[in-house]
Amino acid sequence: MTKFSRRKLITTGLVAAAGVAGLTAADRIARRYGLIPPDGGGIFGPGETLTYAAQRLLTRHSLAREFPRSMISKAPFRNETAPPSDAFKRLEAGGFADWRLTVDGMVAHPLTLSLSDLRALPTHSQITEVVCEEGWSYVAEWIGTPLSGVLEEAGILPQARYIVYRSIEPDWWESIDMADALHPQTFLTMGMNDGELPVGFGGPLRLRVPRQLGYKSVKYILRLTATGSMKHFGKGLGSASPEAGYAWFAGI
Amino acid sequence: MNAPRHSALVRVTHWLTVIAFLALLVTGLELVISHPRFYWGETGNVNMHPLFSLPLPTSRDTINNGYGSNMPDQNGWSRYLHFEAAWAVVLTGLVYCIAGLFTGHFRRDLVPAPGQRSPRAYFQRLAQYLHRSPPDTGEATSYNVLQRAAYLGVIFVLFPLIIWTGLALSPSFNSAFPVGVDLLGGRQSARTLHFFITWALVLFFVVHIAMIALSGFWSRTRAMITGRAPAQQERR
Numbered sequence: 001m002t003k004f005s006r007r008k009l010i011t012t013g014l015v016a017a018a019g020v021a022g023l024t025a026a027d028r029i030a031r032r033y034g035l036i037p038p039d040g041g042g043i044f045g046p047g048e049t050l051t052y053a054a055q056r057l058l059t060r061h062s063l064a065r066e067f068p069r070s071m072i073s074k075a076p077f078r079n080e081t082a083p084p085s086d087a088f089k090r091l092e093a094g095g096f097a098d099w100r101l102t103v104d105g106m107v108a109h110p111l112t113l114s115l116s117d118l119r120a121l122p123t124h125s126q127i128t129e130v131v132c133e134e135g136w137s138y139v140a141e142w143i144g145t146p147l148s149g150v151l152e153e154a155g156i157l158p159q160a161r162y163i164v165y166r167s168i169e170p171d172w173w174e175s176i177d178m179a180d181a182l183h184p185q186t187f188l189t190m191g192m193n194d195g196e197l198p199v200g201f202g203g204p205l206r207l208r209v210p211r212q213l214g215y216k217s218v219k220y221i222l223r224l225t226a227t228g229s230m231k232h233f234g235k236g237l238g239s240a241s242p243e244a245g246y247a248w249f250a251g252i
Numbered sequence: 253m254n255a256p257r258h259s260a261l262v263r264v265t266h267w268l269t270v271i272a273f274l275a276l277l278v279t280g281l282e283l284v285i286s287h288p289r290f291y292w293g294e295t296g297n298v299n300m301h302p303l304f305s306l307p308l309p310t311s312r313d314t315i316n317n318g319y320g321s322n323m324p325d326q327n328g329w330s331r332y333l334h335f336e337a338a339w340a341v342v343l344t345g346l347v348y349c350i351a352g353l354f355t356g357h358f359r360r361d362l363v364p365a366p367g368q369r370s371p372r373a374y375f376q377r378l379a380q381y382l383h384r385s386p387p388d389t390g391e392a393t394s395y396n397v398l399q400r401a402a403y404l405g406v407i408f409v410l411f412p413l414i415i416w417t418g419l420a421l422s423p424s425f426n427s428a429f430p431v432g433v434d435l436l437g438g439r440q441s442a443r444t445l446h447f448f449i450t451w452a453l454v455l456f457f458v459v460h461i462a463m464i465a466l467s468g469f470w471s472r473t474r475a476m477i478t479g480r481a482p483a484q485q486e487r488r
């Protein structure tokens with residue numbers, strides 16, 4: 001039989017103590033540098049925190065892959081959306097002339113912008129891939145204005161840590177951290193493949209977050225809210241996704 | 253008692269990997285049924301021809317493959333668990349590899365012994381298996397050359413490949429390391445390869461269990477838990 005010698009016992013104790021101390025220190029550092037996601041609790045919390053922290057250390061500034069025009073998908077898949085609400089139908093009937101994007105929360109001057117206000121801002125385009133968590137994907141050209149410009153114009157405050165964005169569909173809201181919100185490829189998108197953004201693909205206004213899965217690129221955006229904490233939004237898990245069982249950070 | 257058949261390092265990392273592997277397998281197959289179509293290249297969706305499509309009922313009605321779409325949608329927790337288990341495999345593998353180098357585990361237990369590195373040695377041991385002749389006495393305390401090759405292949409080829417192809421499915425990771433996905437021929441190729449490598453691991457898993465069953469399931473399992481090899485006379 002193996003006997004536990006005193007030496008072995010002491011070594012095991014020291015290793016365990018070092019492990020606990022190491023984890024506590026790691027937790028403090030992760031909190032200090034904002035490396036814990038809003039859904040970083042519960043049984044999947046350790047995995048989510050490792051993923052989010054590793055991604056933020058490796059990918060804070062990296063650019064999503066862009067593709068040549070020849071790789072734009074001939075038959076992109078629009079995915080299913082809920083039937084349009086009466087409010088959406090009314091706005092659509094008016095050619096979306098009355099569509100308004102509100103920017104509020106931790107900003108110096110809250111804004112209300114029409115689509116033509118947004119079109120007057122610098123327009124950029126990117127040819128990036130939409131990746132669904134189910135596994136399918138397509139490449140398209142997305143035309144819009146970087147979210148960072150709109151946030152700048154609203155005078156985003158330095159305490160802001162997340163941007164919450166809401167769809168005209170009341171149950172559909174998301175949030176991203178400032179690394180993604182200020183990322184040059186995060187667009188308020190109004191055009192696709194040289195045309196208007198079709199309703200099926202999120203028109204008239206979709207927030208494209210190309211470094212994350214499709215479900216973070218919410219369609220029919222009405223409101224942006226800057227906040228320092230996700231605590232008071234929904235169940236405090238960061239977005240509607242964790243409330244439905246899906247990860248808040250969808251970069252993987 | 254002499255030295256344990258399996259060191260504590262091997263035993264602990266073995267069972268952690270078993271738990272994580274099963275979690276990855278179940279959740280991975282669960283994710284597949286939300287889109288059981290596979291493609292080659294960068295993009296692929298229901299508007300495109302698949303490389304192949306699995307005859308399975310699906311969990312999403314975006315797929316219309318004639319097998320129905322009434323499977324429960326479990327992607328939320330499956331994704332959470334898949335990535336948590338992936339971290340468990342990666343961290344366990346790191347500990348195992350670093351310790352394996354320092355303790356000489358790889359050199360002593362897994363790299364074929366000097367006299368055993370010719371193709372002849374492999375064929376000889378294979379013939380022994382096929383004739384069902386009893387193993388040499390040395391095999392009670394050490395792996396034969398085919399076992400060594402299989403374990404090295406799983407540890408240093410299949411696991412790195414499954415991790416690589418899995419990471420290549422992360423749009424965020426790809427933004428920092430685009431060469432990872434580009435080398436595999438695109439995102440959908442990476443997904444298809446991830447699926448194939450899963451089956452290679454499953455094949456190893458099935459053969460591994462079968463060989464354990466043939467050589468005495470409980471005595472082998474006990475050896476991997478307690479570290480002690482069964483007495484010679486227990487062997488069939």
